[in-house]
Amino acid sequence: MKFTKLNKFTMKNPLIQVFKFVYLSVKIMFVVALGHGSTRN
Amino acid sequence: MAKIVILGAGIAGHTAAAHLRRKLNKTHEVLVVSPNSNYQWVPSNIWVGIGKMTSKDIIFPLKPLYKKKGIGFKQAKVMSFYPEGSNQLIKPHVKVEYVTGEREGTEELVDYDYLINATGPKLAFDLTPGLIPGIHNTYSVCTFGHATEAWKALKELIATVKKTGENAKIIIGTGHAKSTCQGAAFEYILNVEKVINDSGLRDKFEITWLSNEYDLGDFGMDGMLLKYGRKNISSAEMVKSVFEDRGIKWITKSGVNKIEKGVAFYENLAGERKEAHFDFAMLIPAFSGHGFKSYDKAGQENTSKLFKGFMLVDADYSSKPYEEWTAQDWPETYQNPSYDNIFAPGIAFAPPHSISRPRKNEAGTEIYPAPPRTGMPSGITAKLVADNIIDQIKNNNKNLSHKGSMANMGAACIASAGYGAFSGSGVSITTFPIVPDYKKYPKTQGRKLGKTFGDIGLAGHWLKLTLHYAFLYKAKMKPFWWIIPE
Numbered sequence A: 001m002k003f004t005k006l007n008k009f010t011m012k013n014p015l016i017q018v019f020k021f022v023y024l025s026v027k028i029m030f031v032v033a034l035g036h037g038s039t040r041n
Numbered sequence B: 001m002a003k004i005v006i007l008g009a010g011i012a013g014h015t016a017a018a019h020l021r022r023k024l025n026k027t028h029e030v031l032v033v034s035p036n037s038n039y040q041w042v043p044s045n046i047w048v049g050i051g052k053m054t055s056k057d058i059i060f061p062l063k064p065l066y067k068k069k070g071i072g073f074k075q076a077k078v079m080s081f082y083p084e085g086s087n088q089l090i091k092p093h094v095k096v097e098y099v100t101g102e103r104e105g106t107e108e109l110v111d112y113d114y115l116i117n118a119t120g121p122k123l124a125f126d127l128t129p130g131l132i133p134g135i136h137n138t139y140s141v142c143t144f145g146h147a148t149e150a151w152k153a154l155k156e157l158i159a160t161v162k163k164t165g166e167n168a169k170i171i172i173g174t175g176h177a178k179s180t181c182q183g184a185a186f187e188y189i190l191n192v193e194k195v196i197n198d199s200g201l202r203d204k205f206e207i208t209w210l211s212n213e214y215d216l217g218d219f220g221m222d223g224m225l226l227k228y229g230r231k232n233i234s235s236a237e238m239v240k241s242v243f244e245d246r247g248i249k250w251i252t253k254s255g256v257n258k259i260e261k262g263v264a265f266y267e268n269l270a271g272e273r274k275e276a277h278f279d280f281a282m283l284i285p286a287f288s289g290h291g292f293k294s295y296d297k298a299g300q301e302n303t304s305k306l307f308k309g310f311m312l313v314d315a316d317y318s319s320k321p322y323e324e325w326t327a328q329d330w331p332e333t334y335q336n337p338s339y340d341n342i343f344a345p346g347i348a349f350a351p352p353h354s355i356s357r358p359r360k361n362e363a364g365t366e367i368y369p370a371p372p373r374t375g376m377p378s379g380i381t382a383k384l385v386a387d388n389i390i391d392q393i394k395n396n397n398k399n400l401s402h403k404g405s406m407a408n409m410g411a412a413c414i415a416s417a418g419y420g421a422f423s424g425s426g427v428s429i430t431t432f433p434i435v436p437d438y439k440k441y442p443k444t445q446g447r448k449l450g451k452t453f454g455d456i457g458l459a460g461h462w463l464k465l466t467l468h469y470a471f472l473y474k475a476k477m478k479p480f481w482w483i484i485p486e
């Protein structure tokens, strides 16, 4: 995988990244805060 | 009325103490024993190591906070364990030694009803001859003191290169064949690269990743298949792309076994013995247990009941080949099997085995990462231990209903890839579960795709910074701190 110019633009563009920030915050909360538990039953 | 003693005031110990104090009334005693006077938010050491933060940004004193909240504090280190009591004190107790003030060097027996061992790892620099922070041009970012020293040396090197125009070599990675915490080294190499890039001297520096991982992106977690945008890629591919983009070279499958001034000696899985030269290196040491000893009522040593390097808990420690490892091997309550009032959350518990596939070369040298236990699982396991103790005290419920296996727990790793409000970057990775469950997710390398994903960009830097402030707010136990998840 090689980062294209468009990839790099997206990674650095503050406006796009504001939306990314909100998206990532929600997604990460979803992954980590949705509980943990046993594997044995 | 119960007395809960917590050994260690790192992420795990402090989290346990805070939750216990909040949920138990003041008739119960919560006492922390730890040699450090300050709480430090370890993940931000990376930014201390590049001069973007100073130690005062990431630490605060524990004593005033504990006094205000009604948590007892002894600035001391635990020396030995007496889980059945001894002829000096009937109740189970630990022997501690004060490390500061008038009582420095004096020992005391501290009794308990419940004991939480959250002493984390010993930074075992001694397992790699010559690997001493600040000596031989090698540095560490494992503590804020080490990170401050690392930045001083890096700054000097950049100034020297600027002045002389000579080229310089930097090596960052693991300093032992079985080191863990590759994530921290990964963050540091990207941050160092950005600092050098910003100084306008990038072409003068050769920057190399030197690690015990079989492949890039292993991170001690056997690597991962992750969702990246609309694609599914391996963590190896993702890290390779970042390194190529930043002009960072890499050496993997290698265990450093000796350091001399400016030289790292290493052995790889192919059995070759090589040298890597550097002007500045940051190599993560091996993490080991503290070497604590334990004694029974009669004074006979019974360390093997409590420790196997780290503390024994409810894991399956039977030795079996990689192919037979299961998610069920991993502990869920962090309770010691011999003494049901002793628990070990965070890095203090002995893992059943590594997460990455164990490998050795023909000479028999084992070269693979030890399993990481990052901040989030350290906090989660500490909270569930606290909740189980609270259940026992308040409801006489000994069922240990709060469970959290790392094989059924998600984790987020927001790796800083460069500091700067608008020029910064971060590599955000989440994994579910942390320990792969190959039976449950056979087609996706043991993890749930989607919940295991990666992203790179400026938002990652903002996230990491947000977490820095949020977790320090939480650790300072400011209003509604408990709403912020571990």
Ligand SMILES: Cc1cc2nc3c(=O)[nH]c(=O)nc-3n(C[C@H](O)[C@H](O)[C@H](O)COP(=O)(O)OP(=O)(O)OC[C@H]3O[C@@H](n4cnc5c(N)ncnc54)[C@H](O)[C@@H]3O)c2cc1C
Binding pocket: B007, B008, B009, B010, B011, B012, B013, B033, B034, B035, B036, B042, B043, B044, B045, B046, B076, B077, B078, B079, B118, B119, B120, B121, B141, B142, B143, B181, B184, B290, B345, B346, B347, B348, B373, B374, B375, B376, B378, B413, B414, B415
């Ligand atoms: C540079 C770096 C960056 C990191 N970045 C991240 C990150 O971005 N995200 C993440 O999730 N994790 C990160 N981690 C990992 C994270 O810091 C650890 O998982 C976490 O600190 C473990 O918490 P712990 O409480 O188990 O151990 P520790 O934080 O090591 O705390 C152990 C405590 O025990 C005390 N102690 C030691 N010996 C004794 C004794 N004899 N008696 C009593 N107390 C004792 C110590 O003083 C300390 O207070 C990073 C680690 C490093 C080194």
